[in-house]
Amino acid sequence: MKRRMINSLLGVVLVVVVVFCVPLALVEKQSIVNAANDRVDAASVRVLGLVESRLAAGEPVTGEKFAAQVTDGSFVTVDIPGQPLIAAGRPVTGPALTASETGASGEVVTVVQSRSDVDHEIGNMLLLLGVVALLAVQAAVALAVWQARRLARPLIDLAETAERLGSGDPRPRDRRYGVPELDRIAEVLDTSAERIARMLTAERRLAADASHQLRTPLTALSMRLEEITALAEEPDTVKEEATIALQQVERLTDVVQRLLTNQRDPLNPTAVTFDLDDVIKQQVEEWGPSLRETGRRLRIEGPHGVLVTSTPGTVAQVLATLIENSLMHGAGTITLRVRPLGNSVVAEVQDEGAGVPPELGNRVFERAVSGRNSTGIGLAVARDLAEADGGRLELLSLHPPVFALFLGRSRTAQEAVEEEQEEQ
Template sequence: MRRWLAWLVAATTSLVLIALLVPMALLIRAVAENGAMSRATAAAESVAVAVGTPDLALAVEQVARPVTVFLPDGGTVGAAAPRSDAVRLAATGRSVTARAAGGREVLVSAQSPGGTAVIRVFVPDAELMRGVPETWAALLVLGLALVVLGIVLADRLALAVTRPVDGLARVSHRLAGGDLTARAEPGGPPEVRSVALALNHLADRIDELLAAERESVADLSHRLRTPLTGLRLDAESLRDPEEAARLQARADALERAVSTVITEARHRSAGRGSCDAAGVVRERVRFWSVLAEDQGREVSVSLPDGPLPVPVGAEELAACVDALLGNVFAHTPEGVSMAVRLEPRPAGALLSVSDTGPGFEAALLERGISGGDSTGLGLDIARRTAESSGGSLSVSTPPAGRGAHVEVLLGGP
């Protein structure tokens, strides 16, 4: 916008200056020519007074320019000059001006005792244009200075408009990225200030809606836990052990589904945060190590020595790690070893969990593949966590050809 406005002002100013300075330049040239011709005419008239007197030669010498007097008898006084058609026309009693080689000639007729004499005063082109080039140069410099001044003023004006607009764009990108504390600083023209106030009002409204959503999630958690507890108690009171176990499994599955929905809703309400991935992974591995020790599982852990910040909230990352480790405990026999590795990446970290169990193909054949984007192995939480941070999730088989290997890239590449 700044460049376009500068070009617009430059074009407009140039057109205005051309319309003004070109006629002025022509007028200056005409004034200079008229002045030179007027001085030449005055010199010719001063010599015409002495025609027919003995002082004619003296009068011609006193004029500081080439003067020629054509006498009626064919003789001349003063500078040598050809008797042109204009001279013969002036000899009829008419005073004329005509173009000559290298300038102009002013011809004034004067009556003498022997007839009509013609006084010729030559005006060179240099005198006709005296001071004109300098004046034209001054006008050109003035025009360029005005164009540059207009461009500078236009750039300042455009900057006063574009700077607040750029600020609005940055704030909108921060809001889109999850930074709900971003606010615009009203400035610039009234219209831009109005947009900034509207954007701030929108951000406040988003905060209100998210707060309402958090309250709704808390209420939903409270409302659903009570009937689930009652359903679990009813299942335990059944006399048929198989039926009780089946209902208990259904209640557990329903509770996990409800917990997942509530957790995801809380994560959306809380917005995108950040945490120390090394600390979170270390704490969750320590939590699951107790169960791994009971099942005789060997756990290999490789974590960075120092903090490793990632663009994911601590609770969200903890849920992701729990999903990955819980997947190993749920779908591999007791005694199967596993490895947890966390490596830094330019914009985040790479979390990998691998085991030496039956692998994904056996697990999928056992459980089936769920619909939509689900993996069917409880990895949806990990996938959504990776994608929310700009990363990705990948599953593969280790080079040994047995087991499963899950990589979660946290943050963009």
Template sequence: MRTRIIGLAVWSAVLAIGLFGVPLAVAVFQYAMQVERSELQRAAVGVAIAVAGDVSDGDPIANLNMPGSVQVGVYDEDGVWLAGAGPGMERREIAQALVGGVGAGTDGGNLVVAVPVTEYNDVIGAVRATTPLSTVLQPVALVWGAMAALAAFAVAAAWLVGRRQARRLARPLEDLVVAARRLGEGDFSVRTRQGGIPEIDSVGNALNHTAGRLDDLLARERSLSADVTHQLRTPLAGLRLRLEAALEPPDQDLRSAIIASLADADRLELTIDELLALAHDERATGAGPLDLRALLGEMSPEWRERLALEGRGLDLNIDSGAPDPRASAAAVRQVLAVLLDNATTHGKGTVAVAVREATNAVAIDVSDEGRGVHEPESVLFAGRADQRNGHGIGLALARRLAEAEGGRLELACRTPPVFTLLLPSAIADLSANRPIPGVAAGDRG
């Protein structure tokens, strides 16, 4: 590509120089010839004036020496050579001069001009002046040489400019090729540099955007794997425990255990479908009002049963004045499942779920009677909290799901631990990007 760009620049310069330089060179030559003819004609006229009396009287003509390389010859009215140098009547320019005109032409390597010798407006002879063409060609050749040097300089400058432009144009394109190759090989972190050429930069920006989208998609798929693993571990463990418990008494009726296990399998399938839909943004845009009472009513039996196995309870408190949130049931179900699982696994005592109204939002508080959370929120919600002591499991997923619904998940109180899920109120007509006010620990009811 660089060679083609340089070649295009050089050939463009050569074409422009040719279209302009060749006519200019011809014009220079013609101008030099015209100037030399004028000088030669002026010299011939001077001689004609000087010898007019001698020609008229028939006296000998002497002293025809001219400066430089100019030579002159004098002829009578019949074209007979009288003095100086030159041919006879057969020359066309002499015949023209004898009829009162000015003859001009070339004779071999000489430039020739002939003028009439007159007396009282009568032509009585002619003067023929010659000079070598070399007197014209030498200065013209110098001018042509200077023009050729300038043309060569212009071509060289075009080559340098073309080389620079080729490098400027080719480097971003070569970077694009390398970036596209790396992207094709699976390196989604590749980014192209801005080259200062809008058209190429727009292609690079599109490639960067594609790489970023692919990188996000890959990270999302990896996160999905981790999220699914975490979210499915507890239901699978519960299903296994239920089946193992059903096998303990040999004579126990397995029908009830099978029915309960099928219900667990249905919930497990629902969890998988919701996680896949949430991971691929397949939920409907513009989620409508969510009936929290119905959702908590669906979820509470499972968690009451799990907590009862440990001698603990689940307390639901829904404020009658709390509006419905504008959110996806699948997302809220998964967030609450994470919070309830953490409270069940890492907390102590009764697990409480309270729904209340906040400013332009609906707040859902999930708390327990454990010893509290000590990790910084930046670590806690990044999924790196100490899983042996705290509530770090799945909170990164829960926060992402909450933010995707236009809400927020935060740690409202450390001891006892209280996590608050804030969701847009369906009656507040909040935009998806409008921030929801935070809830401090002292605001809890």
């Protein structure tokens, strides 16, 4: 930036020098030449006056009589009819200025002035203009360097402020530099720092999100433990229920780890290839007691053995949120439908309830937006989890309500062979 400012200001000064100094030099040169011509003309007039006065007095005209009018570098000749040519001074060689005057008696006075003095004066004038132009350029360079440093220092300071904001230090610096544009940038950075500080304080959302995310597996775990207590007299059943409870604990641990990991490093890759049937089976087992208590049913549709690339814990949490949403806000049979779609796999959750109100639409994924008395966090967190894992959660239909989780599809070896055979 410094170099650009210096070059810009220097270019402007050079243009000014060319635009003003060149015409000024031409005008001054012509003025010097005209002044020299006027002096030669005046000398010829003075010599002619002396010659005429001598002739009128009947006195002889010689070169000594008007030698005083001859300056250095000049040559004067007087041509009087009937008399020899009278000359004074040394003949001029090279470029010269010439002036002639004719008297009443036919006498002709010619004054020749060498241009050396004129050229010397013109050279001094051009030298003076060159010095002035050089001083102007030097002053412009010095001014440009000073101005560039004056502007560069605040920019460096602003860059350091931005770097501090990026490193997590949102304290405003409240510095101003006397330049309106830079002061505006500093003001915006200070405002952004305050905003970032407020955003950092919003980290308490982690507690709300974690509590909501942990509520579902904790509820299921509590119900499983209650069943274990009720069936304590049947060892095989107790073992089975205890195993399911342990799975719930493992899932709970995975959810907590996922939430904490997303807070520290949202780009942490955890995707693996797994069978979607395993996650669906887990959901059927987890939500079975709740469905039986409410007289609802979970129906599974679609092909089996579909492989997807994602994080099993995330997919399970998103599906659990959609099933819980259907239990809380929907009615009738809940349908979990799996269907391949190109390079993706869509897991749809649908119920037979009234659906999503039209005034809500996709706003159901916004925080604190809920159709009934609920936290309004579940769907927002589910969409964030899906997007952080490389998937997508969308609302396909308002009535009946259809929520779709888009996942990356992983081809089996047999499918890859069949596709290659089709291409051949």
